[in-house]
Amino acid sequence: MRKLLGQHEFYLAMILTVLVIAIGLANPAFLTRANLFDLCKSSTVMGLFALGVLIVLTSGGIDISFAAIGAFSMYVTSRLLLAVDFQGSVWVAFLLASLIGLALGLFNAVSINVLRLPTLIVTLGSASVFRGFLLAFIGTSIVNRLPAGMIAFSRRTLFEQTLATGETIGLSFSFVLYLLAIVAVAFVLRYTLLGRGIYALGGNAEAAERVGFNLRRVQFFIYGFVGLLSGVAGLVHACTMRNANPFDLVGTELSVIAAVVLGGASITGGRGTVLGAVLGVFLIVVINNSLILLGIPSYWQKVATGGVIIASVAITAIRKDGVRHAAASWR
Amino acid sequence: MKPVVAAQGISKHFGGVQALRDVSLSLHPGQVRSLVGENGSGKSTLIKILAGVYQPDSGTIHLDGVPCQHLHARQAVRAGVQVIYQDFSLFANLTVAENLALNTQIQSCRRFVNWRQVRRIATEALAKVGHEIDLDKSVADLTVAQKQLVAIAKALLHDARVIVMDEPTTALTKREVAALFRVIDDLRAKGLSILFVSHKLQEVREISDTITVLRSGRKVAEGDASQFSRDDLVFHMTGRRVETGTPPSRPGASQVLFEVRNLTRRNAFEQICFEVQRGEILGITGLLGSGRAELALALFGLEPVDSGTIRLEGRDIRLGNVSEAVIAGLAYVPEDRTLEGLFPPQSIERNMAIAGLGSFANRFGWLRPGQLRATVDRWMKDLSIRAPAQQTAVENLSGGNQQKVVLGKWLAAHTKLLILNGPTVGVDIGAKVDVHERIRSLVEQGLGVILISDDLPELLSLSRRVLLMSRGRIVKELTCESLDHDALAAELAELE
Known part of the structure; x- marks a missing residue:
């Protein structure tokens, strides 16, 4: 029990529970099945990105390019499949998008490893390169008619139910992809040596090398995997929106990183859990969703999200070091 | 074998x-x-x-x-x-x-x-x-x-x-x-x-x-x-016989420079009272966790205090405020100099000037580089800092020379009372003797020094009066007569 109390995730879950109950009392529409399904759907894309960011942050790096990779992969995939008039399964689209994402991620990995540059600089630069390349050479027009497979995927739901109003609700199938990714990332981080190598790298790179990790290989995995996840996330986004807009996604980087930090990951590396990241994303989605339900102007979403992030990190800092240190640190 | x-x-x-x-x-x-x-x-x-x-x-x-x-x-x-x-x-x-x-x-x-x-x-x-x-x-x-x-x-x-x-x-x-x-x-x-x-x-x-x-x-x-x-x-x-040296003799007429009365902070130290005379080096020692480090930080305003007063030259100094302490003439040399006392990539000149920048500026706040350089030159010579130039980055100096730069920084700021926390931790024996010599010559000019250290030979070669701290309290004051290595070691061993 004492161990549980010492954990960031526990506090996050408490905040989330209190918030859900409070909003539910204020507006019963919040706790309906339809809205809960909607929350799950809304957290899917952000959550997929967040899993990638979690891995990078844990390793002591940072990746700003994942949104650009997501946009690139989904737009190129959609255009390509339309060009060949592809009528087959959506999984081909996913495969294609994830391979494109992987390739772009490996581009980051090579730059980081060969040029030995800070990850922030590399990904800041590559984000701009990917986006510029996409808009200059692939196109700027929004694709409104997606390939048939993608449309079918976006309509696919689980736990379908027809309401009295005649409206059909269900849990978007993409949420299953998110769950699979959660399990996979959690497994890699907890039960593989590669995953432990990511923590080791984030904790003390020099010692990680001394203890026998091949840091180059670990970094190639990290940035390649982030690219791959971003490709998947991008495609899910396109399916959810039922269009492929090359201007989408870019601009969401900071809120995803913020959600992961909210989930307890350390911005300087070495700490972070999948549960925390997932809760962090869900908390932000709940706040945004509830503000809409409560009729608060959407600009306030940004204020509320930022406030929650600062408050949460502050609570952790104070709990960890005692109030005195938190108070002394600004001096 | x-x-x-x-x-x-x-x-x-x-x-x-x-x-x-x-x-x-x-x-x-x-x-x-x-x-x-x-x-x-x-x-x-x-x-x-x-x-x-x-x-x-x-x-x-x-x-x-x-x-x-x-x-x-x-x-x-x-x-x-x-x-x-x-x-x-x-x-x-x-x-x-x-x-x-x-x-x-x-x-x-x-x-x-x-x-x-x-x-x-x-x-x-x-x-x-x-x-x-x-x-x-x-x-x-x-x-x-x-x-x-x-x-x-x-x-x-x-x-x-x-x-x-x-x-x-x-x-x-x-x-x-x-x-x-x-x-x-x-x-x-x-x-x-x-x-x-x-x-x-x-x-x-x-x-x-x-x-x-x-x-x-x-x-x-x-x-x-x-x-x-x-x-x-x-x-x-x-490669040489090093003389450990003896503490400077007390000035004839004692004159109180610094007074601490009933200083208390919960869970750190309690009811601390002592005085430092002009030209005196007061030693404070104790085990790790005895509250001596917290006390040093509190005197310099780096940590808050619950109650008590400190006075320099008869004037009260507001507690818990570093800039006021510096203006009043207090200076603090931390144990971990690279982390807390220096800007390692910056030059010797900049490191030394930082605490007393105001005195190198004209009335519009512009720095006068000529005066600055001359002052730094003088301090480098006085402290015998061995470095190629004023522009040398401090991180390229040896530990002993770095510590002298920290000292120099406070001298440039017209310090009256110097609080030294482990001034020669990690410094070579040769350079240590050098630093000690500097500290002695400083008190001859009328500075007061509080020396916090667990290096017994260091305390003995600098201080005529040593306060022993344990669990946040001053438990004993050892003076000249009762002060030698064995007595001090025995007192410390008793506290364990």
């Missing part, structure tokens, strides 16, 4: 610097050898050559009598050579268990982590050092002593036959040092060979069977520990 590791005629240079010149060293099973020398004497280079991290220019390393032309790190590990570096090479973010087991897991070429096995390996490893540490605690939450035990246990896991410990007692309390020595004794009894690298001569003489002294990359002395006195070691390390 055959040595496990023997280095013969090792030389190594970096650029134009000859780090080691024809050094030989052998490590025998069941023996503790100490390697002593000042900073830059080549100790760390030699360790790294033994560990296969550096390749020597000439000379050979024999492992179990077999010469190795190019010793690689992996070879050294396989032969049982383990180095415990000062940073311990541990992962603060991982648990004790994982820190211990990680290497074994990697070497067995596994892909997946077997957490049950991790715990088993860790339990076994800790049993070897005979201590219990919560396996699930993250290393960041351990004390330094515990981290060290984990590092030793980790070394033993790799069937270590030789353990090199680089300055292992730096951040340990006396009790923890004693515990470490028991572990070392135990390892020695098991037939391991230990290379104990340290500059704490008292400890070196206590633990070693044999001692090797390096100076400027050469081996200048070697022999049984019993044949060296402390002064001998100092002589071999520095």
Whole structure:
């Protein structure tokens, strides 16, 4: 029990529970099945990105390019499949998008490893390169008619139910992809040596090398995997929106990183859990969703999200070091 | 008995610097050898050559009598050579268990982590050092002593036959040092060979069977520990007989400079009262955790205070406010100078000018570079800071010279009372004597100094009055008559 109390995730879950109950009392529409399904759907894309960011942050790096990779992969995939008039399964689209994402991620990995540059600089630069390349050479027009497979995927739901109003609700199938990714990332981080190598790298790179990790290989995995996840996330986004807009996604980087930090990951590396990241994303989605339900102007979403992030990190800092240190640190 | 590791005629240079010149060293099973020398004497280079991290220019390393032309790190590990570096090479973010087991897991070429096995390996490893540490605690939450035990246990896991410990007692309390020595004794009894690298001569003489002294990359002395006195070691390390010096005599008419009345902070210190005379060096000592560090920070306004007053030259100083303390004429030289006292990449000039910038500016706030340079020049000469130029980055200076820059910074700021917290921690003996000399000449000019230190010879050579702190209180005041090394050591031992 004492161990549980010492954990960031526990506090996050408490905040989330209190918030859900409070909003539910204020507006019963919040706790309906339809809205809960909607929350799950809304957290899917952000959550997929967040899993990638979690891995990078844990390793002591940072990746700003994942949104650009997501946009690139989904737009190129959609255009390509339309060009060949592809009528087959959506999984081909996913495969294609994830391979494109992987390739772009490996581009980051090579730059980081060969040029030995800070990850922030590399990904800041590559984000701009990917986006510029996409808009200059692939196109700027929004694709409104997606390939048939993608449309079918976006309509696919689980736990379908027809309401009295005649409206059909269900849990978007993409949420299953998110769950699979959660399990996979959690497994890699907890039960593989590669995953432990990511923590080791984030904790003390020099010692990680001394203890026998091949840091180059670990970094190639990290940035390649982030690219791959971003490709998947991008495609899910396109399916959810039922269009492929090359201007989408870019601009969401900071809120995803913020959600992961909210989930307890350390911005300087070495700490972070999948549960925390997932809760962090869900908390932000709940706040945004509830503000809409409560009729608060959407600009306030940004204020509320930022406030929650600062408050949460502050609570952790104070709990960890005692109030005195938190108070002394600004001096 | 055959040595496990023997280095013969090792030389190594970096650029134009000859780090080691024809050094030989052998490590025998069941023996503790100490390697002593000042900073830059080549100790760390030699360790790294033994560990296969550096390749020597000439000379050979024999492992179990077999010469190795190019010793690689992996070879050294396989032969049982383990180095415990000062940073311990541990992962603060991982648990004790994982820190211990990680290497074994990697070497067995596994892909997946077997957490049950991790715990088993860790339990076994800790049993070897005979201590219990919560396996699930993250290393960041351990004390330094515990981290060290984990590092030793980790070394033993790799069937270590030789353990090199680089300055292992730096951040340990006396009790923890004693515990470490028991572990070392135990390892020695098991037939391991230990290379104990340290500059704490008292400890070196206590633990070693044999001692090797390096100076400027050469081996200048070697022999049984019993044949060296402390002064001998100092002589071999520095190449000169160092006079420890005596505290400056008290000025004739005593004049109170600084008064502390009933200073209290909950859980740190209680009812602290003392005075410092003009021209006096007041020593304060106590064990780690006695509240002396907190007191030093509180006097300088870096930590809040619950109640009490401090007065300089009869005027009250507002507590808990650094800038007011500085303006009033207080200065604080921290223990960890690179972290708290300096801007390492910046020049000597900028580092020295920073605390008294206002006095180098004209009325519009523009700096007068000529005056600044002249002042810094004067202080560099006064403090005998050895550096190529004012523009030299402070990070390129030796520890002793860095400490003098910190002193200079406060002198430039017209300081009246100097609070020194461990002023010569990690400073060479030669430079230490130099720093002491500077401190003495400062008080001759009428400064007051509060010297917080656990270096007994340092206290004795500077202070005529020493306050003893324990559990946040001043428990004893020792003056001149009752002040000598044995008395002070006895008092401290009683507090343990």
